[in-house]
Amino acid sequence: MTKDVIALTPRMPDPWAVLAGLLSGGPDKLVDTAGEGAVVQLCDAQGRPLVSVEAPLLVQVEGEAERLLGATPPPVPFWWTEARATTGVPEAERLAGTFAARLASLSGGTAWPPEAARSLAVVASDGVGVAPTPAAAQPAVDVLTGNVAVVIMDRPVVAMTAWLADAFRACAAAERGLQIVTPPGTKLSPAVMSVMPGWPSRWVVQDQQDGYYDGLSGAVLRWQEGMFATVVPADATEDDPRTPVAASYRQAAETGERQLAVTYRTIHPADDRLVLGGSVETVWRELTGGPPGGWGTAEPANLPWSPGRLTDVAYARAPEPTWFVVVGSPDRPGIATVKVTRTKAGVEEDVTLAFGYGPDEDVPLDALRRTAEVLATRHRLQSMLVQLRKARRDLLVPPRFEGPGVPLAFVLGAEEVRAMPDDRARNTPLSQPPVRLGPKARPAYYYPLPGDPSDLSGWADFERLVRHLKGA
Structure with missing residues (x-):
């Protein structure tokens, strides 16, 4: 049985309902709290946790339960309540299932995995054992x-x-x-x-x-x-480690699915009027025709898309960095991670973003140049790399080989261009000249690369370009 169970409910779980679920293991189970009250634990008589329950999370984003669990949730908004059982204690796993089943039953929802919904019996507690501290102290x-x-x-x-x-x-x-x-x-x-x-x-x-x-x-x-x-074979050397590769990892199949990956950095002056997330929304609108579906500081992404609220969270956490996840809609898979950092240069956004496409869907390659220009002229783009990969449409990473991406384009922001001596940014060793973005007095440059998914030679061109731009 899985060690994680999740209740998906249309109503916020009532505290009495949560307590009823926790006490379903019998009167010898004790309740404790951790994480400043954000985690409730069901403990044994010695105070060691058997089941740890996260605070209920209100999910207002379509598709997150389907993406992460393969489950059909109630209509949004719904509540996501997650429990984790201590490993190696069969009773703890049954307790977690019982908790989720009781919670789903009392709050009119469902439990994941489906078999957890049938775990309504009180679990006997004789002969309970748990992992030794400190492992058990961190659920x-x-x-x-x-x-x-x-x-x-x-x-x-x-x-x-x-x-x-x-x-x-x-x-x-x-x-x-x-x-x-x-x-x-x-x-x-x-x-x-x-x-x-x-x-x-x-x-x-x-x-x-x-x-x-x-x-x-x-x-x-x-x-x-x-x-x-x-595993290091006995005849391995430093020059030839001969690390064995699992046969299951090598089992790759051609599906025709692709991913468009965009990695970039923006640097903004530290200003009270600064609104973060605008560059992410720009890329989303230019490449998909609409804004992101939602965001959060963890998965599932639970909040409707709002650059203002995202900025408020980053501002409240400053000067510590803040990490966000941004997701798309079920019909157009997309996911981005955003790291916001306060530095001497200002406020930096490091963004890694990808969209998935099926074999019969067109990748919007003709929108890349326009996307780069908007980022360069409106969002203080420092640099950007665009790649195309043969990989899953749903963007999930399988435990098997997926080929590397190939570079489609590299973009250098206006401030980076201005800092280079002479005309280095415009005169490159590539066969194709760069495309100027923005005004002539303050240009950024878009460097197109071959981008053939079956040919990795584009990385050689990219390496030549980067060496040239660095003056090497």
Whole structure:
């Protein structure tokens, strides 16, 4: 049974309904709180958590339950209440299912996974055991070692939930890696991949043939020295490590689906009148014809699109950086991550954005130049890279090989152009000259690149261009 259960309800769960669900395990279970009251825990007699319940989240964005759970929720707005059971305690998993089922029954909703809705019986509590402290003290973590924290997730999509974000922050503070272990059918949200730190953090996929492998690289893994690490053959050398790649990772199929990926940075003067998110909305409107569907500081994205509210959150958190996720509508898959940072140069927005297209859908390549010009002239664009990839329309990351993107265009903002000596930004070694964006007195430049998905030679042109612009 899954260790995560979620209740999707049309009404906000009543506190008495929540308490009834928590106490469904019997009178020997005790209630405690964590995270400044945002997390309610069902504990054993020693005070160790069995089930941790997040505060209910009001979701006002279409398609999030379908995208992250494959579930049919009530009509928006609806409430998303998530519970996580302590690993290795069968009773804890049954308690989580019972809690979600009671909550859904009392609030007129549904429980995910579907089998959790049938978990209405009181769970016996004799002989309960839990993971030892400190692992049990952090309900998001299943195994804790000196090197890493391990999170085991049995969900269709590993999303950047609030509790997973907390786990990332806790691991960074403790200088540990975070390793996420999933079954083979699970996929990764691009939002998680955007914040996944380097080694020893990784996505670990269980595999019947090879045991475990890295979901992003395919490298076969083994549990050794307190973490999942790559298998090194006895005859490996530093120049030829010969890391084995899992057979399941190599099973790729041509579907005709594609992704248009846009990565860029804007720098704004620090001003009380500044409104953030305008550049993201510009890209969305230019490439899809409409604004984003919603946003949030975690997944599911729960708030209707509003640059003003997004700005308020970033302003309240300053000078600390703020991370956002922005999503599209169900009929046009799109997702962006936005990191807002206060620096000496001003307020920076680092944006990674992608849209998905099926084999019979046209990618709006003719809108790219116009999009770049609007960003350069209205949103203080510093630089932008546009790529085309052969990858899933739904934008989720599968645990198998997907080819790299190819560069379609690079854009250099007006301030960057002005800072370059001579006429370096305009006279490049590329066969095709750049396109001027904006006024002649303060130009930005759009550099078209070959962009053939079956030909990676465009990266050589991109590398030549970047070396030239840097004066190398």
